Amino acid sequence: MPTTDQHPEPPPAIEINGVGFSYPPVGIRHQPVEALASISMSVLAGARLGILGPNGGGKSTLIRLILGTLTPSVGTVRVFGKKPAQAQADGLIGYLPQRIEAQRDWPISIRQAVGYPIACRLKPWQRMSAESCRAVDEAIALVGLGNLGDRTIGALSGGQLQRAMIARAIAGKPKLLVLDEPTVGVDIAGQQQFAELMNTLHTQLNLTTVIVTHDLRAIATVADRVACLSRTLHFHDDADGLSPQLLADVFAHDMAAAFGRVHVDAHLAEECNDPNHSSSDRCGHNDHNHGCGCDGGDQP
Amino acid sequence: MSLQEAFSPDGGLPAIIAALAICTLGGVLSTLVVLKRLAFIGQGISHAAFGGVGVALMVGLTGGSVASNTGQIAVVLGFSIAAALWIAHLAKKSSGGSDTAIGVVLSVSMAIGFILVQIASARFEQAHAGHDHSTTEMAGHEDAHHAIEEVLFGDILQVSWLGAIIAVAAMLLLLSSAWWMRRKLVLWGYDEPVCEAFGVDADKIRRVFFVLLAVSIVVAMQLAGVVLAAAIFVLPGASALNISGRLRPVVMISTVLAVLAAVGGLILGFSTGWPIGPCIVAVQGVVFGITLAARGVLR
Known part of the structure; x- marks a missing residue:
């Protein structure tokens, strides 16, 4: 524009x-x-x-x-x-892949799945900031999974998993x-x-x-x-x-x-x-x- | 060896320390091995080590001295790391690729390793053919037989204080490395295809983890040998996943179960005179059976 x-x-x-x-x-x-x-x-x-x-x-x-x-x-x-x-x-940049290939038998919650890409940017000894944790929760709420943050990814339906992966893509506050x-x-x-x-x-x-x-x-x-x-x-x-x-x-x-x-x-x-x-x-x-x-x- | 003798510094104490260190390492790493479905890769890496044992014996790297044992370990380590990297390379292309690679590495390494061990032991017999021919021949056969058994199933009682210190140091180094890259390992583990898009080099993580696994398995071979070493990196994690559905508790439960099974196996081995490594693996197997039966109740 x-x-x-x-x-x-x-x-x-x-x-x-x-x-x-x-x-x-x-x-x-x-x-x-x-x-x-x-x-x-x-x-x-x-x-x-x-x-x-x-x-x-x-x-x-x-x-x-x-x-x-x-x-x-x-x-x-x-x-x-x-x-x-x-x-x-x-x-x-946030990214949603064509095929969701997240392994559903992994014992991780939606919150963890969404947060790991952000955590990967940290130094090994750093903890995720309160702001980042809030961003993760906000992203999960925004895609409509607000009450399921603690649920393991294996317990989600296909559509819910896609939403979780969209939350993962936006949790790092990308611009694209x-x-x-x-x-x-x-x-x-x-x-x-x-x-x-x-x-x-x-x-x-x-x-x-x-x-x-x-x-x-x-x-x-x-x-x-x-x-x-x-x-x-x-x-x-x-x-x-x-x-x-x-x-x-x-x-x-x-x-x-x-x-x-x-x-x-x-x-x-x-x-x-x-x-x-x-x-x-x-x-x-x-x-x-x-x-x-x-x-x-x-x-x- | 009685239980009292087992705890004496001149008796089994180095073996106990080494076994506990190796099982602790196995407890942590087995979680990722099971979740990432690398159990068969572990078998491939450990069996590749047998080829390394054969080569080490052929070039004369054997005997009681520390220097020659170090050389032997270096050759075995080199073989295992090379196998791990090759499997990692093929695993990148397709799951079928790594499956075939493991099948090839496992069987060819065992075949070549066994041939080389036989040639080396025959050469050893010839070199030591002395006056009392029949006695020497029999002793030579028994030596060769015991050496192969030790390589296949381990003999932790042979571990010196130096060996125990190396096992503890290796455990600390390998666990620190895994902790250092823990987050990337989890992202790689649960969603490898997206790693690139999140700036995580999946190929590098795979190679590094496979090398970590190869070194761990070579260290564990002292305890459980070529055949059973990989089991130490599967059973505790598989048991823990029967009990919990959360990552952190799974890692902790896996480590606790591995150490408990090690203690149980050590007690069983020392009190019966049965080989320690197989005893520990057998106890881990029993623990797995119990957790599997309890799975419906606990999860």
């Missing part, structure tokens, strides 16, 4: 410039696999971005670049003006929250609860959130902007939000992924929604070689 005051503008939450990433070849007979190419985007602080893309489209790679656990082959990634690893070390496919395997009621939770987090914590998913329903009500990722990214940093046209087109893209007949270019759909583009000359094409390529086909 542009500011007009005299203070220097704060750095964007995420700034990605000309980033490409290739995985090294797995054997001598294989070539490097290009997962991402020519990615540039800027996410302002406080924004709620949804990144849509097919499986294998580079979503997890993009997340790992933002988290700093991968380094781009070319280009730069900055999180609040810092290198991602530094931003991560400073506790600026990254969620990887948060609604995979979640039913309609669960998705609604998730949306309510995301809206609560947004209003109460003013977090910048990035939700990466292949399922539009996951972000339909919790993202202000949507970018489309399939090796390359199509991203508009405008505030127009989702249009019914884009919703319809991307759902058609889901159909294409399922049946392989329908072709819809979500890139064009989004450009239709962009006031900077004239709808007459850009919309209505179904050009296979144009756009972000979210056509659900096999991508490298």
Whole structure:
């Protein structure tokens, strides 16, 4: 969001410039696999971005670049003006993994599970401060598990465990929250609860959130902007939000992924929604070689 | 050895001290071994040590002197740490990878170790073939037989005061290291895939813990040998998890049970003349059985 005051503008939450990433070849007979190419985007602080893309489209790679656990082959990634690893070390990033793989047979309470990442930042001889302990309890209360803090993680339902893991992601008071496919395997009621939770987090914590998913329903009500990722990214940093046209087109893209007949270019759909583009000359094409390529086909 | 003799400084006191130190170490570490499902990895590491024993014997690192024993321990330690790091590397790739690696390390190390021990003992017999051929041959066979038995099942009564001091020092060093990294160990233990995202290097934690485990097992081999050492790093934790569902109490209960079982095993061994290490492991097994039966009542 542009500011007009005299203070220097704060750095964007995420700034990605000309980033490409290739995985090294797995054997001598294989070539490097290009997962991402020519990615540039800027996410302002406080924004709620949804990144849509097919499986294998580079979503997890993009997340790992933002988290700093991968380094781009070319280009730069900055999180609040810092290198991602530094931003991560400073506790600026919270993360919810795609699959919750927390071992449920561990004899630890929700409070412990949520608190350990914070405790890991301490020196071995330091104890968690009262402030950190309060932050842990607040995070647990915020995700709606306030009365279950002492319960062991094994006693939670799948949805409750996911909430506990979201509490873990926000307990360190990050400024950016990254969620990887948060609604995979979640039913309609669960998705609604998730949306309510995301809206609560947004209003109460003013977090910048990035939700990466292949399922539009996951972000339909919790993202202000949507970018489309399939090796390359199509991203508009405008505030127009989702249009019914884009919703319809991307759902058609889901159909294409399922049946392989329908072709819809979500890139064009989004450009239709962009006031900077004239709808007459850009919309209505179904050009296979144009756009972000979210056509659900096999991508490298 | 009677119980009175057992507590004399010239008798079994070093053995008692070493056994208690080793079991205390096992009590703490076994909690993580069980929760992280590393019991089989412990077996792999301890059996890899047998290959090290064979190599040590082949290069002549055996005998009564401290220097040669130190050399033997160094070779065994090297073998175990190398096996631990290799398994850690494969465990990173997939759980199936580490499973196969352990199977390979365990059996190949035992096979090569046993062959090398046989060659070394045959060479020893040849070198000592004297005038009274039949007596020497018999003594040589018995020596070799006893040496293998000691390696497989341990003989804590052979431990000198120096050995006891080393066991206590190793326990303090290994427990301090585990305490130093306790929080990262727990995060790695209960949710390894997210470690990276929280700035915890899961590969490093895995390697360091596997090395800690390898060193612990080599120290414990004095008590219980290649075959039983890993049990000391499984049974107390498994028993404690039958009793409590909270991490801190589990670690404390595990340590107390390990020490109690050690005391029970020592009393049993000294009063019957049965080997101490197997006695302790057997008592730990009984304790596990009792806690398992009581599980429904206690949890």
